[in-house]
Amino acid sequence: MSLDTVVEDIREEARARAEEIREEADAEAEEIIAEAEADADRIREQKLAEVERQIEREREQTLSSAKLEAKQERLGARRDVLEDVRADVEAAIADLDDDRRRELTETLLEATLAEFDDDADVVVATREADLDLLEELLEDRDAEVGDPVDCLGGVVGESDSSRVRVNNTFDSVLEDVWDDELKNLSERLFDQ
Template structure:
């Protein structure tokens, strides 16, 4: 399995989770807009008895304020939804098990291995729960499992001999995908808004 396939799998998982959350985000946004419009209308009616110029001036000020507040709340709601999607993807990555976890970890270790010479003394680090898997995969490459690193999965591979360190953790792959695809994720979540 290539790194591109891993990245695409992560993208697909993020997109699927994004679609699930999209409906909730739309409902939140509609409610915020309705409340802001209702507030603006109530303010206009309350000032109806005042001088026409004062009414128009205050109405414009309040509409602008309400629209700005609604926009800020909508942006905050979108940010919250994106954080929920990210957390859900991280949870799914952390919960991967069995053959799927082994396949992704092997792919990431294979990709990292390309950075090292055969003569390098290479150490592999990873998630504590993956110790047995990482020890087996490291041994297959002639590497040493050297300990745990706080991550969702994947590998950190390093060698003092060549002074190279490769971070191929699920976290780093997700971060790259998230940064590259944030606009697309946001568009999918909030399209038609």
């Protein structure tokens, strides 16, 4: 064997070894790339799923907020309508014709005086516009007219001796009726 042959054999062996290393490196690189692509696909799928869950959560929150806001607006509108109805009722009470006002005031006065003992010193008050009516209604009764009160009408009776105060104003009657009938009124107005 000549030296050239040995050199050529060594070169051939080195080339073969280099080719083998290159093939191993290429295979390893392909494996690394495949793993990286698989990891990238898995990460992309996870991120997409996470984004979809976040979108769904935000959609649910937005929908829930919109429903709550709509409900609050509906309740506010209903409250406004009920306040308007109440204001209309109060205006109608304030504008009662004289005969009806006299009849209702007399009924409330009798109910008020019935709450006091016969020997009690009773002072009865009403709104300023009804003072003359009250004086007329008290002519044959053992009670006196007191200072006017801020109300729609009716009477307030008080006695220092019995420490009793009876509020039979139209306002207090309206308040009682309003509280008792608010649910029915709401159902009729809003067809619940």
